[in-house]
């Protein structure tokens with residue numbers, strides 16, 4: 353492509369709300385054939401609310417929410433915002449947690465009332481505490497996940513003490529964006545650290561057939577790399593700290609303007625509004641830019 357054509361394309365992108373890191377980005381964008389999408393905050397709004405709280409092993413639901421909210425008030429994750437907000441609504445004053453630690457893609461740790469608390473992915477919390485998940489709690493978790501929600505386990509003192517269930521919604525326009533990607537001959541793939549039930553429910557709602565769930569950030573990178581080694585030209589769309597490495601690995605990294613700074617810095621294109629239909633506009637614009645100058 354000529355520098356002038358690329359310059360014009362970049363200007364057109366800005367009008368569409370697409371921030372383009374450099375003119376060469378359009379050449380790569382015009383050649384992608386596979387689009388890997390993060391779920392939370394990319395295909396869904398990422399604006400979570402708490403829909404249920406369950407206590408177990410001697411802890412009641414109030415205690416589980418209060419303790420989880422104290423730790424989550426120190427995290428930037430969308431799940432954390434929901435749990436902290438619910439805690440503030442129920443208890444007004446939350447105890448300040450100390451010794452906070454964020455395990456990206458897994459959950460958080462902190463000390464509350466002199467007790468070490470972990471909150472996050474169910475399997476991770478079980479292994480961190482060494483605690484089993486009792487049968488009733490397992491049933492509640494399975495039911496929540498089957499409905500498309502995310503169950504966050506909360507544990508302390510060698511036991512999994514309960515779960516906080518959170519849920520968000522598919523973004524308006526997401527299903528439309530996926531349909532338009534298909535019309536362009538692109539293959540969409542959903543990639544998420546979240547549980548399989550939530551992942552499949554979102555995939556079905558927007559029309560994606562291929563789903564990789566429960567992946568940790570390093571696996572997001574290796575899935576992109578595997579697709580590339582099979583000959584795919586991969587665009588990755590994401591918003592989180594956990595997506596940064598995969599955005600950098602992809603042939604084209606697209607971030608949400610509503611996402612984290614690290615995701616934006618690791619990407620080639622930023623969609624200012626976070627609207628997925630604009631990602632399709634970006635790829636169409638790039639293809640047109642390439643074809644006008646050939």
Ligand code: ADP
Nearest residue numbers: 392427429432457458459472473544545546594
């Ligand atoms: P996604 O790939 O859907 O954007 P993440 O990789 O950020 O999700 O997180 C994967 C999973 O790790 C979440 O579904 C949740 O179970 C857990 N998790 C991550 N961060 C937190 C947190 N701050 N509090 C609780 N759970 C968390």
Ligand code: MG
Nearest residue numbers: 390392393592
């Ligand atoms: Mg995300």
